[in-house]
Amino acid sequence: xxxxxxxxxxxxxxxxxxxxxxxxxxxxxxxxxxxxxxxxxxxxxxxxxxxxxxxxxxxxxxxxxxxxxxxxxxxxxxxxxxxxxxxxxxxxxxxxxxxxxxxxxxxxxxxxxxxxxxxxxxxxxxxxxxxxxxxxxxxxxxxxxxxxxxxxxxxxxxxxxxxxxxxxxxxxxxxxxxxxxxxxxxxxxxxxxxxxxxxxxxxxxxxxxxxxxxxxxxxxxxxxxxxxxxxxxxxxxxxxxxxxxxxxxxxxxxxxxxxxxxxxxxxxxxxxxxxxxxxxxxxxxxxxxx
Amino acid sequence: xxxxxxxxxxxxxxxxxxxxxxxxxxxxxxxxxxxxxxxxxxxxxxxxxxxxxxxxxxxxxxxxxxxxxxxxxxxxxxxxxxxxxxxxxxxxxxxxxxxxxxxxxxxxxxxxxxxxxxxxxxxxxxxxxxxxxxxxxxxxxxxxxxxxxxxxxxxxxxxxxxxxxxxxxxxxxxxxxxxxxxxxxxxxxxxxxxxxxxxxxxxxxxxxxxxxxxxxxxxxxxxxxxxxxxxxxxxxxxxxxxxxxxxxxxxxxxxxxxxxxxxxxxxxxxxxxxxxxxxxxxxxxxxxxx
Numbered sequence: 001x002x003x004x005x006x007x008x009x010x011x012x013x014x015x016x017x018x019x020x021x022x023x024x025x026x027x028x029x030x031x032x033x034x035x036x037x038x039x040x041x042x043x044x045x046x047x048x049x050x051x052x053x054x055x056x057x058x059x060x061x062x063x064x065x066x067x068x069x070x071x072x073x074x075x076x077x078x079x080x081x082x083x084x085x086x087x088x089x090x091x092x093x094x095x096x097x098x099x100x101x102x103x104x105x106x107x108x109x110x111x112x113x114x115x116x117x118x119x120x121x122x123x124x125x126x127x128x129x130x131x132x133x134x135x136x137x138x139x140x141x142x143x144x145x146x147x148x149x150x151x152x153x154x155x156x157x158x159x160x161x162x163x164x165x166x167x168x169x170x171x172x173x174x175x176x177x178x179x180x181x182x183x184x185x186x187x188x189x190x191x192x193x194x195x196x197x198x199x200x201x202x203x204x205x206x207x208x209x210x211x212x213x214x215x216x217x218x219x220x221x222x223x224x225x226x227x228x229x230x231x232x233x234x235x236x237x238x239x240x241x242x243x244x245x246x247x248x249x250x251x252x253x254x255x256x257x258x259x260x261x262x263x264x265x266x267x268x269x270x271x272x273x274x275x276x277x278x279x280x281x282x283x284x285x286x287x288x289x290x
Numbered sequence: 291x292x293x294x295x296x297x298x299x300x301x302x303x304x305x306x307x308x309x310x311x312x313x314x315x316x317x318x319x320x321x322x323x324x325x326x327x328x329x330x331x332x333x334x335x336x337x338x339x340x341x342x343x344x345x346x347x348x349x350x351x352x353x354x355x356x357x358x359x360x361x362x363x364x365x366x367x368x369x370x371x372x373x374x375x376x377x378x379x380x381x382x383x384x385x386x387x388x389x390x391x392x393x394x395x396x397x398x399x400x401x402x403x404x405x406x407x408x409x410x411x412x413x414x415x416x417x418x419x420x421x422x423x424x425x426x427x428x429x430x431x432x433x434x435x436x437x438x439x440x441x442x443x444x445x446x447x448x449x450x451x452x453x454x455x456x457x458x459x460x461x462x463x464x465x466x467x468x469x470x471x472x473x474x475x476x477x478x479x480x481x482x483x484x485x486x487x488x489x490x491x492x493x494x495x496x497x498x499x500x501x502x503x504x505x506x507x508x509x510x511x512x513x514x515x516x517x518x519x520x521x522x523x524x525x526x527x528x529x530x531x532x533x534x535x536x537x538x539x540x541x542x543x544x545x546x547x548x549x550x551x552x553x554x555x556x557x558x559x560x561x562x563x564x565x566x567x568x569x570x571x572x573x574x575x576x577x578x579x580x
Contacts, residue, residue: 184404184405184408185408187376187402187404189425190375190376190395191376191395191400191401192398192425193396198425202410202421209412
């Protein structure tokens, strides 16, 4: 990496850190003052700052508190242990990726149907859109309860909630992508009297790939949200959602923020992975020369 | 306004050979390839009907190089798209090799070169040329041989593994010509293939095209709005005029210009005379009106 790229990132990170510490000072201030007053009168600004940045249950933990918590959680116990955040991240990632895979299949199938069968666009698309206006927080417990009743617990209900969030951007992007083929290129296929299947495989599908990958990035981030939301009503045994829930039960804000940071890192990693796949597939094309 | 051929034309030069001795063995010179009779195409615009083609009749023989010339809106592209079954006429008949345009298209009777190269960006140059062969189910090995042959023919040997974006506009258009030649159609339909190129490239490609035509003796229909290009390439020039799109004049060039043409014949008096007649035809059709 060159300095041109490091500098803006570093400047932005610094700005966020400064704002974060300022926010912690402002939000934790009243509690800190209270605590210091209980100890006595003789405290100065330095004491105040130290107190505000080192609360046990701060309103807003400082970055260093979160970092220490993350470090202890990641290194203090083995990866398979329930107290290790990586274990919970793995659980969440598992259901997110399963839901993502299901969402990709559903989204692509719907898009192909909508593009190839004219009546499906009128009959299906409104339902696809309507499905996304239902608040996921409201429908997630229902899905968990219903599937639990049918004997499905654990990964599957969470994956289905992820899928529910995932398929929508994929359908919309893919419909647009499948229709993005150059009219001249379509005419060209016609002059070769290519069949519908050939036109689809050789032209429509490859032209849709850039759109598909843009949608996949949105969808994979949404799949993490879906998995976390799905973990909230499942009772909170494992997963980042469970950590968030138990953190909020016991007022462990540092634990909540650590889980949030892990969730963010997971999302970034998954989007980056989609980006890598995109570079491998879209640049040279399927079966391309390089 | 009825079209009247200019009466002041001097008789053909005696030194010019009769138009058939250079035909490929096996080809029947003079056999009608495209037969257009009383073709009419009208479509309904917002508030008034548009007469894209009005009572157009034209017969194109085996080995002909026909240029359709005229201002925008004269129906030259529409006429060619009707021949290619990309557009449906509202009246009249078209026969291609004695078949309807649709039958001819299904039998892959023609290769079509569009105004833009319409190359698939995710395919290498070679795989762009093999595209029609792939659709026609020709085995991989032969596809490659044929593609290499055609790329060499248009002077692009060594560019097989490049991607379209790595080529200049003129090279891309040559790839699209190689693609049209790849499945060896008897009829080549070219819609302003050099319209977007600079004059130097255009001259170069015109020279290559006339040599290619002389070698292969394919029947060519060429749409252009460059008078010099039309005169240089054609055996016959069809002058068209807009509102309604119709044929004003058909000018025979094979009588006065040698079949073997180099760029300097453009300075010859015969060339100038034909160009003048084309220009007069265009003026008669009010093509220069605002």
